[in-house]
Amino acid sequence: MKLDNAHLGQISAPVATPRYDRSALTAGIIHFGIGGFHRGHQARYLDDLMNSGLASDWAICGMGVMASDARMRDVLTASDGLYTLVAKNPDGTRDVRVIGSIIDYVFAPDDPAAAVERLADPAIRIVSLTITEGGYNFHHVTGEFDLGNAAVVADLANPTAPSTVFGLVCAGLRLRRDRGIAPFTVMSCDNIQENGHVAERMFTAYARALDPEFAAWMTAHVPFPNSMVDRITPSTTDADRADVAATYGIEDGWPVVCEDFTQWVLEEKFADGRPPYEDAGVQVVKDVAPYELMKLRLLNASHQGLCYFGYLAGYRAVHDVARNPLFARFLLRYMDEEGTPTLSPLPGVDLDAYKHKLIDRFSNEYVADTVARLCAESSDRIPKWLMPVVRDNLASGGDVELSAAIVASWARYAEGVDEQGAPIEIDDRLAESLQAVAGHNRTDIDAFIANRDVFGSIVDENRFREAYERTLTSLHTRGSIATLEAILA
Numbered sequence: 001m002k003l004d005n006a007h008l009g010q011i012s013a014p015v016a017t018p019r020y021d022r023s024a025l026t027a028g029i030i031h032f033g034i035g036g037f038h039r040g041h042q043a044r045y046l047d048d049l050m051n052s053g054l055a056s057d058w059a060i061c062g063m064g065v066m067a068s069d070a071r072m073r074d075v076l077t078a079s080d081g082l083y084t085l086v087a088k089n090p091d092g093t094r095d096v097r098v099i100g101s102i103i104d105y106v107f108a109p110d111d112p113a114a115a116v117e118r119l120a121d122p123a124i125r126i127v128s129l130t131i132t133e134g135g136y137n138f139h140h141v142t143g144e145f146d147l148g149n150a151a152v153v154a155d156l157a158n159p160t161a162p163s164t165v166f167g168l169v170c171a172g173l174r175l176r177r178d179r180g181i182a183p184f185t186v187m188s189c190d191n192i193q194e195n196g197h198v199a200e201r202m203f204t205a206y207a208r209a210l211d212p213e214f215a216a217w218m219t220a221h222v223p224f225p226n227s228m229v230d231r232i233t234p235s236t237t238d239a240d241r242a243d244v245a246a247t248y249g250i251e252d253g254w255p256v257v258c259e260d261f262t263q264w265v266l267e268e269k270f271a272d273g274r275p276p277y278e279d280a281g282v283q284v285v286k287d288v289a290p291y292e293l294m295k296l297r298l299l300n301a302s303h304q305g306l307c308y309f310g311y312l313a314g315y316r317a318v319h320d321v322a323r324n325p326l327f328a329r330f331l332l333r334y335m336d337e338e339g340t341p342t343l344s345p346l347p348g349v350d351l352d353a354y355k356h357k358l359i360d361r362f363s364n365e366y367v368a369d370t371v372a373r374l375c376a377e378s379s380d381r382i383p384k385w386l387m388p389v390v391r392d393n394l395a396s397g398g399d400v401e402l403s404a405a406i407v408a409s410w411a412r413y414a415e416g417v418d419e420q421g422a423p424i425e426i427d428d429r430l431a432e433s434l435q436a437v438a439g440h441n442r443t444d445i446d447a448f449i450a451n452r453d454v455f456g457s458i459v460d461e462n463r464f465r466e467a468y469e470r471t472l473t474s475l476h477t478r479g480s481i482a483t484l485e486a487i488l489a
Contacts, residue, residue: 003098003252005080011098015084015248018100020050022080025059025103026123028275030184032165033130034062034072039083039099040233040258042128042189046101048280055275057123061104063115065165073107075253081105084244084255088366095260096248108168112161119172120181125272127169128187129199134380134429135165136192136202141383141456145205156209166206173207173222174214183222185270189229192384193296194289196226196267225267226288228295232361233258234369259367261357265291290344294351297339299358300385302331305402306362307374308409312419312480318369322362326484331359333488334402341399342392376427378410379434379454387455394461404467405487411448411468412475414438419479430454442476445469 001007011017029046031038042060049055064073076083081102087095108115119127129135137146146152155167162168173183186203188195203224208215236254244255265283278284283291309330310321321327335355343351362369390403415438416424426435440447449468450459458464474483 001249001251003079003082003084003250005082008082008098008100011248011250014094014096015250016097018047018051018098020053020056020100022100022103024056025050025101026057027061027104027121028055028058028123029060029126029128030063030106030119030124031060031128031130032063032065032169033132033135034060034064034069034076034102034105035130036233036236036256036258037229037231038128038130038189039102040085040087040256041229041231041262041264042130043099043101044085044262045264045277045280045282046275047097047099049275049277050101052279054279058126058275059103060101061106061118061124062102063118063168064105064107065109065163065168067109070107070109072254073105076102076105078253084248084250084252086240086244086255086257087260088257088364088368089260090360090364090366092366094366098250109163112163112168115168116160116162116171116175119168119184120175120179122176122181124184125182126185126187126270126274127172128189129165130189131165132377132380133190133192133384134377135190136198137164137166138198138202140379140454141452143201145202147205147209152206156206159210166203169203170207170210170214170218173218174211177214177217177221182272183218184272185223185225185274187225187227187266189227191229191296191300191381193292193388194226195292196224196269196288200224221271223269223271225269226292227267228263228265228288228292230263230295230299231258231261232364232367232369234367235373257367259361259364261361263295290346293343294346294349294354296385297342297389298335298355300381301339301389301403301406302335302358302362303374304378304382304386304410305331305334305406307371308378308406308413309480309484311371311375311413311424312409312475314418314420316371317365318371318374319363319365319367321371322359326481326488328359329488330402330484331362332356334406337399338393338401338403339389341396342389372425372427375413377429378414379428379430382407382410383454387458390458390464394464400464401467402487404464405471405483407449408468408471408475409480411438411441411472412480414448415441441472445472
């Protein structure tokens with residue numbers, strides 16, 4: 001049956017459906033970047049609250065800014081915002097439910113002025129973001145907002161018809177200020193260290209270029225809480241859509257598949273209230289930083305440690321890589337010897353258990369995560385997840401051998417051909433330039449890490465450079481498996 005409000009009552013077990021009256025919901029959150037992760041994570045927490053009779057005035061209105069967002073608009077409009085969430089447990093069982101917390105979707109390019117008006121609606125008290133690591137428009141090395149970005153330049157020249165998330169959010173806040181409406185909270189949920197602080201710097205930099213007085217008002221009145229979010233959510237495939245239709249009889253244009261594990265740690269820092277997230281299992285704390293570092297430097301960085309070596313060796317499924325004892329040993333050694341020493345104290349957290357749990361999560365075959373997904377957008381991920389570990393260890397005299405090996409595996413992957421001679425389709429906004437530089441790896445071994453726009457001055461660090469060179473040479477001469485065996489010997 002078609003998934004929408006009219007057919008919701010016809011869905012039967014084992015699929016759970018909203019136990020609340022969706023017609024009584026009102027939007028209190030606008031979310032930029034509605035995709036699989038947001039719908040498997042933040043929207044699900046709100047659905048939990050609504051099923052408990054809470055947060056009915058905190059429903060979600062999605063907002064899209066990119067041309068590709070038109071597809072999500074069309075799918076969610078057709079389903080009245082409903083979608084199927086399939087959580088796959090390691091034993092093969094599933095927890096399946098229809099989520100009802102998204103009630104509207106605004107595609108900003110259709111009518112930028114209307115999008116700004118929606119952001120100025122007093123009922124909207126949070127604007128949340130999952131715009132990816134690359135969506136914050138800052139330089140990897142300097143950390144400065146890129147005012148030369150063509151879309152940003154266009155928004156600054158025509159601020160009443162913005163096209164970027166920065167232009168839209170600032171236009172909405174400016175309108176609220178001018179009308180005497182309380183500002184909303186901007187809540188980043190992206191995998192960036194101190195994501196709230198980063199968001200604050202980027203949005204304020206845009207506002208300062210637009211109007212310094214307005215930027216000062218933002219600094220005084222608009223909170224940007226930090227958060228740590230965690231749930232492995234692979235890209236939805238046609239096979240997932242077919243499975244939901246065949247197994248549950250639901251015609252869903254964009255279901256979400258995810259692992260059973262979920263975690264959200266959120267800073268208590270809001271301008272005008274928030275949902276009672278703690279009642280849905282969110283850890284609301286004063287300081288997110290220790291949790292954030294744990295996740296980024298262990299889980300996210302380990303994903304990078306797994307994916308390039310794995311892809312080069314011929315693996316295409318994440319669980320197959322994680323189940324290989326060689327790869328599991330490599331990841332655990334990276335976490336123990338290089339990731340963990342850079343972490344802040346985490347009272348009450350068993351880090352050893354956490355690290356082994358990560359290997360178990362990566363090994364969940366039912367999630368069917370792909371190695372290619374983990375390899376995507378590397379130029380936004382490696383600088384934010386792994387290079388801070390390298391810099392901290394270089395400063396403290398710690399080990400960098402395994403981190404350098406991961407970077408070398410990326411450099412070899414970026415050459416665009418795997419060890420079987422098959423072409424690699426590189427999914428990265430810098431794909432063309434990265435592949436061009438990687439093409440010189442065999443004649444100029446440091447060419448890849450000499451890219452200072454990505455790596456800064458890391459090529460000047462002898463300990464890192466020498467470890468990188470050893471691994472890259474081994475990858476060229478012996479291949480990924482033999483290279484890992486030698487590293488772990």
